[in-house]
Amino acid sequence: MTGIGPVEPVNSSDAQDTYEVIGADTPRFTDRWQALPTRVRRAVLGTAALAAATAAVIALLPPNPSSPTNTTLTPMPWPANVTTFRYTGLAATFDSTPANGLFRFAVTVHSGPPVTLRVTGTGFDGLTARISPAQTSTINAGTTRRITVQISVVDCADLPLDADLPFLDVTLRNTRAIQHQSFTFGGAYPDDLTQLLHAACHPLPPRPSTRPQAEATGHADSQNMDRK
Numbered sequence: 001m002t003g004i005g006p007v008e009p010v011n012s013s014d015a016q017d018t019y020e021v022i023g024a025d026t027p028r029f030t031d032r033w034q035a036l037p038t039r040v041r042r043a044v045l046g047t048a049a050l051a052a053a054t055a056a057v058i059a060l061l062p063p064n065p066s067s068p069t070n071t072t073l074t075p076m077p078w079p080a081n082v083t084t085f086r087y088t089g090l091a092a093t094f095d096s097t098p099a100n101g102l103f104r105f106a107v108t109v110h111s112g113p114p115v116t117l118r119v120t121g122t123g124f125d126g127l128t129a130r131i132s133p134a135q136t137s138t139i140n141a142g143t144t145r146r147i148t149v150q151i152s153v154v155d156c157a158d159l160p161l162d163a164d165l166p167f168l169d170v171t172l173r174n175t176r177a178i179q180h181q182s183f184t185f186g187g188a189y190p191d192d193l194t195q196l197l198h199a200a201c202h203p204l205p206p207r208p209s210t211r212p213q214a215e216a217t218g219h220a221d222s223q224n225m226d227r228k
Contacts, residue, residue, distance in 0.1 A: 077112040079172035080179045082141070084108050087189040091148050098199035099153045102132065103192065105168075108144040113174045115139050119149050121169040122193075123182070126155035129168060151193070156201035163193040 091102035109115045116138045122129045131137055132150040139145040167184040
């Protein structure tokens with residue numbers, strides 16, 4: 001507070017002088033606190049301590065997972081976009097079962113939820129294909145599963161003897177979608193499938209026997225033969 005000169009008295013007389021009190025205020029908090037009864041002060045302190053403890057517990061709680069956040073969720077991938085096939089070779093030769101072939105593949109799911117795989121065909125009407133021994137296979141993200149596909153020749157009428165860029169028809173399923181997809185393979189797979197087609201539909205002629213042939217005598221209409 002600033003000013004010039006002394007503060008003039010409001011009311012003054014020769015018998016009694018009264019002066020204005022500058023800066024006077026209400027009683028201080030400490031004075032009021034000390035004036036309270038001991039029981040009331042204890043109750044106030046207990047309430048304050050409980051409130052402070054409750055605030056500390058709330059501050060330590062994790063955020064509500066249901067509350068909206070600014071985090072952008074990654075969209076779930078389509079199963080065909082995260083699944084790859086690789087041909088690894090024959091599981092067996094065609095000597096014992098020339099109409100059936102066992103072909104091995106490595107299937108990798110790169111990300112997202114697990115993918116369930118089913119092999120449905122080969123693109124040729126005369127062939128059937130399925131995963132052996134199970135009909136389906138489920139692959140988790142970040143893993144590679146080796147599967148065996150049994151391809152069987154059921155009709156040679158419309159089958160080519162040389163498989164040019166053959167492919168597998170598959171069904172891929174995850175929690176987002178079910179997709180029908182065809183995977184084309186080069187390298188050794190066309191050669192191995194061609195070997196199966198030749199073994200089933202164009203077998204080699206039988207080798208001539210090394211045993212001496214028996215001579216048959218008699219008339220053309222005779223049903224009897226003399227063997228030497």
